[in-house]
Amino acid sequence: MSKIELSDPIAIRLPVDVLSDIEAIAETTERTRSWVMVRAMRQYLLREGAEILAVRRGRDQIANGESEDFDDVVRDLEAIVAGRAA
Secondary structure, eight states, rough: OOOOOOOOOOOOOOOHHHHHHHHHHHHHHHHOHHHHHHHHHHHHHHHHHHHHHHHHHHHHHTTTTTOOHHHHHHHHHHHHHTTTTO
16 A cells, blocks of 8 residues: 655644544544544545635636636527527
């Protein structure tokens, strides 16, 4: 198995109740706090984070001219529905 590349250590301040839950989960699962926090962050990135990154990619595409005018798309769709292929 290949080794995962890790960043330099980072410092983070957490609300006491969040840290308490992380520590309880780590103890129960016999894992480290870091392991629990990385799992939580990955889950975030798969859900809400993925949506935010998709919006960012879309904005970048628009800024780079990689988009279609909405009215042109609607006109093409109407032509297809009417039997006049775009």
